[in-house]
Amino acid sequence: MQREEFVRGVKDGVPTLLGYLSIGFAAGIIEKTAGLSIMEIGLLSILVYAGSAQFIFAGMVSTGGTVTGIITTIFFVNLRHLLLSAALSPYFRQLSSVKNALVGALLTDETFGVAASEAARSNRLNYSWMQGLNLTAYLNWIAANLAGAYLGVWITDPEKFGLDFALPAMFIGLLVLQIMQRKRYVLDAAVGLTAILVGVVCGFFISKSVGVIAATIVAAAVGTVIEKWK
Numbered sequence: 001m002q003r004e005e006f007v008r009g010v011k012d013g014v015p016t017l018l019g020y021l022s023i024g025f026a027a028g029i030i031e032k033t034a035g036l037s038i039m040e041i042g043l044l045s046i047l048v049y050a051g052s053a054q055f056i057f058a059g060m061v062s063t064g065g066t067v068t069g070i071i072t073t074i075f076f077v078n079l080r081h082l083l084l085s086a087a088l089s090p091y092f093r094q095l096s097s098v099k100n101a102l103v104g105a106l107l108t109d110e111t112f113g114v115a116a117s118e119a120a121r122s123n124r125l126n127y128s129w130m131q132g133l134n135l136t137a138y139l140n141w142i143a144a145n146l147a148g149a150y151l152g153v154w155i156t157d158p159e160k161f162g163l164d165f166a167l168p169a170m171f172i173g174l175l176v177l178q179i180m181q182r183k184r185y186v187l188d189a190a191v192g193l194t195a196i197l198v199g200v201v202c203g204f205f206i207s208k209s210v211g212v213i214a215a216t217i218v219a220a221a222v223g224t225v226i227e228k229w230k
Helices: 003-033 038-047 051-062 067-077 080-092 097-105 109-122 127-154 163-182 185-205 208-229
Strands: none
Touching: 003 038, 003 051, 003 109, 003 127, 038 051, 038 127, 051 067, 080 097, 080 109, 097 127, 109 127, 163 185, 185 208
């Protein structure tokens, strides 16, 4: 482990900490309201470590969802991590399988965004830098979850404060920032409209869960085809 690179990764992860604190805090409160204990919330944040999955877990637990249904839903929602890891894998090709697994296990949407920017800037990714970035986010997430779980005792109605909207709000913010940076407004508008159309139609005739998956696949395919035609 290269100490200087690790510290640099920690520093590069600092700008994302505020977002992690707010979303993790909200997740802890939602999980506490769903009836989970402090220990269960801690284990959930340590073992699952995925905001969207933990919000889904809390929601399905509170509504009496089955174990199979919870596992299946979380599996499909987090399939995107396969694509995120695959996108960064060329930069860690020389590492052992264990080190690659450690990088992929702690990869999130936010750390992927920071890593992608670093790769675009320097055309390389350092393993120690990546671990510093990932561990900073991971420990911050666990602390935020536990803080929300402790303080969630005094907040019995999270929806009243809009906490259930914390995660969608974060992803909307990330999407807007990416669209503004890319400056490919026509392409992004076409992909967005396709996703909305497919999601609404599938949600109406099949189910909302299938609609989300179908919208993701079809919209991504449309965006790829448009890019190839240019």
